[in-house]
Amino acid sequence: MGFCFPAALGAQLALPDVPTLVMVGDGDFAEMVKLFGAHGERVEDPTRVRPALEAAFASGKPAVLDVIIDRNEFPRSVHAFYQGN
16 A cells, blocks of 8 residues: 555544545455445546545545546546656
8 A cells, every 4th residue: 555545544643633535546445444344435437526525524434435547537647647758
């Protein structure tokens, strides 16, 4: 999970009253976190990202959203980053 997950944990510990959000591209964990009592949701429709984020924050639990994207639809800046441009 690299740096993002531990950094988010540290941020949450430092500022427990502030919601913490981290975005990573590590895999399909939404179903697994439900087994541990967290909020998990798979999002395949871009119009459902905002409602899924709202539901995650409203749950009051740790949450994982698996947001499925089409790599051919990356924003130009992200695509350029991965192409080394």
